[in-house]
Amino acid sequence: MARPKSEDKRNAILDAATRLFAERGLTASPTSEISKQARVAEGTLFTYFKTKDDLINALYREIKLELADAMMSDFPRKKNVRTRLRHVWDGYVNWGIANPRQRKVLAQLQVSEVLTKESKDAGGAPFVEFQIMIRGAIEQRVFRNDLPVELISKSLAALVEATIDLTMSNPSKAKRYRDTGFQMFWAGITK
């Protein structure tokens, strides 16, 4: 085994990358600066991640996992569809407000050209339970006719994003935006 790698250092590197990526963008954040902020030598960064692209892909998976966690923890499996969707909605909104940097980085990563197909698949994996819920609800005719699964999940994501944006620029109305946004979403998908 010899000397083991340190989970702390790995996290410090990912944290530093998150901060820099959010502030300056992916390509304006050199590995020299990332390692400096993480308080490790530049070479160390490359023992934890083979290339900068590797680091970026790892960060993507990490953030997706966190987000899925925020949405699916304490998921009320026994309750009705509306309640379950509302749970997911709130989890997403709260996560976005509490983690603006990760959210900003995620937005950059999703349009970047460096994510591999494997990373994209891995990023979607934690959301399977959510997908299954949607499919179940479609079969039970909870939603309006012929709504494709993707339209539902994408519009949820989209409306949540809009809700977070609004809340960030006017935090005192947080509760109202969260309610209004969800009502809008629910009215859109049900008959």
Added chain:
Amino acid sequence: MARPKSEDKRNAILDAATRLFAERGLTASPTSEISKQARVAEGTLFTYFKTKDDLINALYREIKLELADAMMSDFPRKKNVRTRLRHVWDGYVNWGIANPRQRKVLAQLQVSEVLTKESKDAGGAPFVEFQIMIRGAIEQRVFRNDLPVELISKSLAALVEATIDLTMSNPSKAKRYRDTGFQMFWAGITK
């Protein structure tokens, strides 16, 4: 006046940039490659745009203008709100399907760190008429209570984007997606 600049060359540069940015991303598209594809010398690029960031900002405005044009041309000012919104919806969807590259580039630009505040303002300007329509409809109580203007415009954009994504991956259902998406949007915002 001496020798004038050529509108053609300027467009060729912007076109080449659009193609490259869509395929490889902003930062993986060197000015040497852009000028090569535009069939001009690299120096020429810098007589039309002072810096690469300048070029990017100019491209952003150009694309936003095209999009606004697609949404607002033949705008039926006399018809009711639903019809007008549907017009805008269709214009946006059709533009996105017909111009996948520009759409992809726009997505990249919007999260990039190079857009100036001036460019962002300029990019929003062509959509004022749309904003005015929304505000008018709110005053006339067409929508459900207390919907913020931004939530309406952002969710329109978001649902259109989702609709376009779906259509691109399943073109035979184009018409259905367009209808379903809009119905969903309309049901969401009205009471």
Added chain:
DNA sequence: TGTATTATTGAGTAGGCACTCAGTAATACA
């Protein structure tokens, strides 16, 4: 305690990039 293995360091390297500039060609205007 000794040893094999691996992490850590940071100066060094090669490659790529945005941008320049001196020479040349094209155009507007007198």
Added chain:
DNA sequence: TGTATTACTGAGTGCCTACTCAATAATACA
């Protein structure tokens, strides 16, 4: 036609970047 002005060219420049590597230190295990 002549001239002033400006566009056009592409080799050249200096900076910055991702990544390497030889030396050193830390750890697991016998």
